Amino acid sequence: MSDTTKRNSYLSLMIWLTLAAFYFYQFIARSSFITVLTNEFMQYFNIDTAGIGLLGSCYYWIYTLMQIPAGIIVDKYSTKWVATLATLICSLGLFILILTSNSYVAGFGEMLIGFGSAFAFVLAVKAITQWFHAGRVAIMTSLTMSIGCLGPVLGGPGVAYIVRSHNWIDVIRVYCLVGVGLAALIWLIVKDKDKDANVSKEHATETESAESNTEISLVESLKLVLCSKQAWVLGLMTMAVYAPLSALGDMWGVMFIKVAYGLTPEMSALANNMLYLGVVIGSPVFAYAATVCGSFKKPMIIGVIGAFLSLFVIVYLSGYVNTFALFILFFITGFSCGSMLAYPLGLALFPKSIGATITGFINMMSMVSGIILLPAVGGTVKYFWNGITKNGLPVYTLSDFRWGLAWVLAFLGFGIILSYFIKDRSPNEI
DSSP states (O other): OOHHHHHHHHHHHHHHHHHHHHHHHHHIIIIIHHHHTHHHHHHHHTOOHHHHHHHHHHHHHHHHHTHHHHHHHHHHSOHHHHHHHHHHHHHHHHHHHHHOOOHHHHHHHHHHHHHHHTTHHHHHHHHHHHHSOGGGHHHHHHHHHHHHHHHHHHHHHHHHHHTTTSOHHHHHHHHHHHHHHHHHHHHHHOOOGGGOTTOOGGGSOTTOOHHHHSOOOHHHHHHHHHTOHHHHHHHHHHHHHHHHIIIIIIIIHHHHHHHHHOOOHHHHHHHHHHHHHHHHHHHHHHHHHHHHHTOSHHHHHHHHHHHHHHHHHHHHOGGGOOHHHHHHHHHHHHHHHTTOTHHHHHHHHSOGGGHHHHHHHHHHHHHHHHHHHHHHHHHHHHHHOOOOEETTEEOOOHHHHHHHHHHHHHHHHHHHHHHTTOOOOOGGGO
């Protein structure tokens, strides 16, 4: 390997790692603080549980709505500029949270976090398609997802540990400064491949064609994505597979485990965290499997079926599951959810020039699962609640949660059906 090729290889890796670091950064910003510091936020902003739920939803709505616009912007403009500004906006949103005790202003801060975070994954995917060989796109995209999911795995316990000995406002303030430093690092390292004259031809995508390099207008980009049956199949499939993470991982998992398995809050949180740990490991494993078997579709079918079966056992066969098996089953569920290969498959099915747009669309659909399931599960649990309270709080039963979590299994069942309509490609065809 020549010195020039080595330098280009190192540069490719550095660009990807820097953008993956932003993806990791925003995961902690969006989830770990508000999850760990719920009581502190409620006291600081003088809000109740409904208010804290509304505050958190400000992020998810903006993040979801911005996915397609973010993809279009990333496709059309400089990665360096977009990534730097997105990181700074995300950090500014965090800073606004501690700048005022007004809950409405804090909601605006959450919106800014969501706005900046919306660019993180699509930026990383754009860099992967620009700087890495076609055969590595699937594994690199999955590794990016793994790095992001390390955010809740490490961030939650990390924040909880740090705030024991430090003021939580100071902790967020320091994290804002970390974001500014990351933005500076992005500005120094990140660049677009097509603007770099010294890039070796060895790193050019072998399947690149004149058609894939042709600039596509904004209207045509939207038409290609929104009018494509496969785009909707991949988006809905991802929404289905992401359902356990949004419903259990982000909201109801800990409460369900406490009710169904009688574990302490700490052990329940640890068991629930196994979902994300499973995704961290499962994502690259499924991507590697896709490369080996030359198919995206087969691993995706195996993954969605595995998630359905393991979650069914967790919810409806809890009497036969001990604590150790519960941890394993939550890990298997998360591992199976790591089969979200719709992102690299979308890159294989659509022109390279709208790669970020199709990625944003699929990512938007994954977040829709949370928008639908969080109130659906909660509303169903409340509907079947028998009205019993303790210390002023409702006492929910295992039966209540089994009815509520049936929604998640329904999503996964829908995903199993959808998987057979996927138009398959080999990872080497990206």
